[in-house]
Amino acid sequence: MNEPGLSVPLSEDNTMDDRAFIVFSVGPVQSFISAARTLRDLWTGSFLLAWLTRKAMEPIYSKHGAAAFIEPDMSRDPMSPQNLRKELRSPCLPNRFLAEVPANEAEALAQACRDAFDNAWQTIADNVRQALQTEIAKLKGDGAVEWESSVERLWNAQVDSFFDVRVSVVPRGAIPGDAVRSLLGERGESGGTWAHASAEDRLWTDQAELAARVHATHKVIRKVTRYSPTPDAQGMYPGKCSLLGTYEYLGPAELTKAAAFWQVLSGKNGVSIGGVRIRPGERLCAVSFVKRFAWPAYFVNELAVDPRKMRLEDLATVAAAEWLSHEPELSPQTVRDQHGVWSGEWLHWERPEQDEEEGACPPDVWKQIKKKRDNQGKAPAYYAVLMMDGDRMGKHLRAKPGREHPRTISKALMTFALNHAPKIVEDNHGVLVYCGGDDVLALLPTTKVISCARELNKAFREVWAREVLKGQPGDTATLSAGIAVVHYKEDLRFALETARQAEKHAKNNGRDLVAITVCRRSGEHTVALCPWPFLDILQGWISAFTPSQESPAGASDRWARHLYRDLPVLKGLPVDAMKAEIRRQVDRAEESTRKRLSPEAPKKAGAKIVEQLELFGSLWDQRSRSLPKAGATPGASAGRNGQLLENFLTLCQTASFLARRRDE
Structure with missing residues (x-):
């Protein structure tokens, strides 16, 4: 699982400092977290990394307390089991920490951190493996024998080889101060806090930076994965995991048997641990299994939390969360309490029994959904x-x-x-x-x-x-x-x-x-950049485009679409002509649109949009380096104005899309 640690030996002629830095990091982060089909998978991946990092901190924390950690701040220890039992929260520890400890303890503590991470990961994996084996033993069907065989051959190999843990130990007395400054180069600070800082403070900061650079160098050395899967008795390997394509899925290797086996596992009477299931079409490796079932198989008991607290909505429900909150409110949790089930898919069905696999929508819930559609439009x-x-x-x-x-x-x-x-x-x-x-x-x-x-x-x-x-x-x-x-x-x-x-x-x-x-589902993808201060304008556009009782259709974006269509021509116009066309298109829009865009002066809606374009250009010049600045050569300036207008109009259309929540 881990690479050898990196440490800098203590210099024999420079032992005046008895402290050492420990730098710890774990990867891969993105591939582990983003290997997710559901919000539960995504959240659990983040939680697991934070939990395992906190476990790695424990040897230092238990001996030297929160003060030993420089990054992150551990004074409130948000991921401790005690605090999580009181308030289950989203993970908020990074996958890296920097600590300062006595130099004579550093090597032993670094190894203890590594071991603590490994042991915590192995404990969670073992609990998931045991729970799965108990559930799969209840199922009847071809493939159970191959499952057991694949677990014996692949489980430990996959779990043990996945994470790349790096730990670096850099004693503060390892390298003389002059050598540290030589390695880091001149900072060039001629004034301010650096000019008036004590030699000790300057040296400490330089040494901490050196420790970070040593660790970064350590991470550059590519991990050599020690994963050597063993084939089955016929010399065959299963296909790749549907979530984490670097490992083989567990179960039969032969395709026909594999299809039948996974269909049973993901069926209505298939594997279910604490209500968490395998989705149709999925075929999972050991690491993906641990991510999927870590909460019901381990954390529910470890943290003594109500499993219902760990319900995370499907993506359709996330999309409709605000829509569901409007009166009369339709609460997914209330529906679960009453009927034991909820699906955001119901919000988009034409009839209450549209999908056999998803299950029918209860009649009373279907009536509420239809009523909300009549009052609020589609979800x-x-x-x-x-x-x-x-x-x-x-x-x-x-x-x-x-x-x-x-x-x-x-x-x-x-x-x-x-x-x-x-x-x-x-x-x-x-x-x-x-x-x-x-x-x-x-x-x-x-x-x-x-x-x-x-x-x-x-x-x-x-x-x-x-x-x-x-x-x-x-x-x-x-x-x-x-x-x-x-x-x-x-x-x-x-x-x-x-x-x-x-x-x-x-x-x-x-x-x-x-x-x-x-x-967009139509296949059209747009990208726009926006300076932070301009989000106020963008939010105002969203409000203008959002349907309301006074304006059921909201402001029209037809003017923006016309301008976007004419971009090839507009980009070649002088800036004054470009602005004149913007004013013309906006001012010829219907009165209701002009009122929504410029409530204080509807007749000057076109001038207001032009002012917003000018503000956008000013903010862009302050923040972005991708365009020529105003006042450059005429050709460059024309290109800048055209690109600014294109980005500006893309933001307009983006605001309209966000407001109307179109389903294309």
Whole structure:
């Protein structure tokens, strides 16, 4: 499972410091978390990584307490079993930690951290394996013998080889201060806190950075996977896992037998542990089995929590969460309490018994769904994935020398993760999958994703100003965000990757930006960049386009579609002519649209949209590096204006799509 640890030997001629850094990390993160078809799989993957990392911290925590950890802040220990029993929350520990311990204990503690991770993972896997074997033994059908054989051959090999745990030990006295500075290079700080810092604080910060770089170098060395699966008696191997394609699924290798076996496992009377099941079409390896059944097979007993607390909605329900909350409210949990079952698929059926595999919708629930459709229109079929990540956090951590500054940042990030992010996401009818402080993953209804992103960004900046800058002028940390809007029937793995690419798009274009990708079922995908301050305008457009009692259809976006259609011509026009055409198209829209776009002055709606375009351009110049700046050469300026207009109109159409929740 693990690579050998990396340690820097203590220098014989420099033993004045008796402390050492331990840097721990585990991977792969993205492939483990995103190998998910359901929200439960996604959330459980994040929870498992946080739980296992917390277990790896235990040898240091139990001996030296929370103060030994520099990153993350452990003063509130959110993932301890004791705290989780009181309040089950979304995972909020990263898959990495930095601690400072006595040098003479460092090697033993590093090994203990590694062993604690391995033991915790093995314990969970063993519990899942035992629960599965008990359930499968109850089933009658061809393939049971092959299942047992494949478990014996493949289970341990897959579980033991999956995670890549890296631990680095760097004694502070290992390398003289001059050598440390030589390795890191000159910082170039001629003033500020660095110029007035003590030699001890400067050296500590340099040594901590060196430890981080040593660990990063360690991670560059590629893991050699020690996975050697054994074939069955006929020399055959099963096919690949439908979630984690790097491993073979368990069960019969021969295709006909495999199909029959997995059909039994995923059938109505198939494997069910605590109500968690295998979905039709799935064929799982050992690692995917552990992800799927870790909660009912292990955590429910380990944490003594009510299994009902661990119900996570299907994607169709996530998409319709706000729609369901409107009066008269239709609560999925209430339906479960009354009927023992709920499915978001029901919201999109034409009749209550449309899908035999999904099960019929109870008659009283079907009446409520029909009533809500009559009052509110169709249930939304699209949801949004929101990913946020801090910009240049390493630079912020090293901005001031000494032990306290990185600890201050760690505490601020934990404050955001525990006290702000969960409530903000919940208030916007979303599900928080993970918040590690400067990174967030959440799923939300399309109508709430922009407001949620705005509130998270605002809270992050306020926490930073209050706890890191402490009200003094300074460098404010920023976030980049990616939003993917997808249909609930799309593969969740596709949705996650689309959001991840959107986040990268925001970072690659200057950071401190939001990138929004809309993936329509028609096949048309659009991507638009938006500076954070402009989200206020975007939210205003969403409100204007949203149907209401006063305006059942909402504002029309016909003007934006006409302008987008004419983009090839508009891009070649002088900027004044471009703006004149925008005013003309908006001002010729129906009065109800102009009132929604510009309530204070409907007759000047066109001028208002032009002002918003000018504001967008100004904000773009401050944030993005992808376009020429205003005032460049005439040709470059024309290209800039055309690209600005295209991005601006894409945002307009995105707002319309988010507001109307179209099902194409």
